[in-house]
Amino acid sequence: MTSNQILPEARREALPPSRLSTTFKRYLTATIFAAGVAAVVLAKYPTELHRTTRSAEVKATDKIEFASLKVGNADDGLTLPGEIKAFNAAQIRARVNGYIKEWKYDIGARVKAGDTLAIIDAPELEEQYQEAKGQLERAEAHAQLARLTSKRWESLRASAVVSQQSTDEKGGERAAKRAEVASAEANLRRLQALKSFTGVTAPFAGVVTARRIDIGVLVGPSHPVELFDIADIHQLRVYVRVPQSLAPQIKQGMNAALTLPQYPGRTFDARVIATSDAIEANSRTLLVQLLVSNESGALLPGSFAEVRFELPKKSNVVRIPATALLFRDNQIQVAIVGADQRVAFRRLTIDRDFGSEVEVSTGVRVSDRIVNFPTRFLQKGEIIRRFERTADRRSPS
Template identity: 45%
Template sequence: MLVGAAAGIVPRRHQQAAVRAETLELALPTVAVVVPSPGKAASSLALPAEIRPWLDAPIYARASGYLKRRWVDIGTTVTNGQLLAEIDAPELERDLERARAELAQAEAALALAKTTAERWNELLRSKHVSAQEAAEKQADYQLKAASVEAVKATVRRLADLLAFTHVTAPFDGVITARNTDVGELIAAGGEKELFRLAQTRQLRVYVRVPQSLARAVVPGQTAQMTIPEMPGRVFPATVVRTSGAMSADSRTLLTELEVDNEKGEILAGSFAQVSFDGAKLEVPLTLPANTLLFRADGPQVGVVLAGGKVALRSVRLGRDFGSVVEILAGVTPADRVILNPPDSLIDGAMVRVAEAAMAE
């Protein structure tokens, strides 16, 4: 009989323990969870760009006068040192002639002063003149020598100015603007440029990269440039340098690229689009908007840990897309975040995860 009684008691105890465990499990609130997912990243980083010449310089006059001849016009290809225009400057020519005459006069006076100083030195040795008189003649000779050097400097300056009546190209390029014509009065150092010269065999492409994407662009990185007026054409480009600082006005990073234009197909000054190759953007995680709890400590989410324990975590929000919100900090891709958390949810609470309802 004892054996029979023991055989009946043991199953009942196991049944009671199972019922107790099931009751405790059913007493826990059941929650659905979701895991954070990365936001959508653009397949390529395409930004508007401005194409500029490799070199671009205005040509001004250094000599005053009337434009005598011009040898180039817009679109003319020129080489370094090629004559662009001639300026007629008769006043400058007369000034140079007068300076050369003054130089001849000063050199004659110098020769006389030299001869006089040498003779007075001989007379000083024979004691026919005083040392004071000989010193005066020597000082006069040195004064005449200095005058000659001063006049020579004036001659060189006027000769250099006269050479500026021949306006030449400072480098190889194309004339992109002409703002003068034959017979026009030219003022040296004036604000009006005569020509504008651009070198377009290589081009500089400037792009303003937004702050959120600035870290994805580095020198040496390759890029693809397209021009709306040339559909289907792609021009390779290379990042040369960046400004190294964000613009305070637009919060963008000025980036310069280099593009080869040996065939002259690309017109400087054009608008373009640049797509950066291999731009690795940091894509933030996203969560459904109904996972957020807004409390005094800021936005929070409930994360289910191992064993069903809840941990409340503060999160930093990014952009709000309506049903989905960017999470900049606070969760990881492996976290299980509670959907539709109740306002009474506290840190350390125990919950049961509805596995069938877990969002993929």
């Protein structure tokens, strides 16, 4: 075997100890240097990647589009969704236990106050009533006897035949029997009142919107089944939630116009009759109640409506597209390019949100150049040199 064929281990073993130590030190130094270079490259790679991405994004934003502005007077009023409810609504239940013997009105029927809707057969209640009548008659008989006995004792007391103690006892017995009569009369009146509930009547004039019973159904306090739903629809209540920013402009007595999808092109006059005078914590809105006449019966409770309020005109309002809005630092802002072509961010106060546009009262001037579709990489002070078009300042349509 030649010297070139000696294995590295054998060659290391053949080296002197001093040369072996020097070679190992050189090898270790080279390894450490290579590891350091790799660490620097790996540490620098994300930064370079971010710079490359940032540079590409800046180049993409070098040519930007300005948002179209609409400037003028806010005279188009306020339109909000509303819910229509009956002026009065009641769920009719049975006051006595029994079986439905007969029902007289079905859904859609117009009823008057006091009309009998159904009749309940309550045999147990009838038995209790007859028993109460007998108890009253017995109590009255005992009271009559006690009254006569007391009168006799009082006359005998005048001749000193009976003692004062006996006379007082008979007088007390007479009073006790009178109390028993009063109790029996009260019990009989209670049962008479319950008997009147075997005829289920309408509490007010309206329309039957639901019938949930049929003949033979067991009803009553022990079986809480709804019998009918009655709605008074000669007038209707409309409930609207107004944003907090516009709540001070809604006053009692204001007029409003209702539109419904089933009546295109037709409006119904309504009037504000009350507000909750409190802002709801979850939605930050004011609950407003309106009243609308429904003599024709065209409006139905439970319907959806759009309610339009005519608000006082405001001048010099600005509308900007929603695509120009940014949410930064927990605030709604817009990016504005100044005269020096540098980007600045400005906070907005939004009065009304129209979906694709927002109406602002502060934060934007007519002369501002607002960036449309701003990116998250847009930075304060960044210079913008190329633009696709200038702002279109028009009056709101």
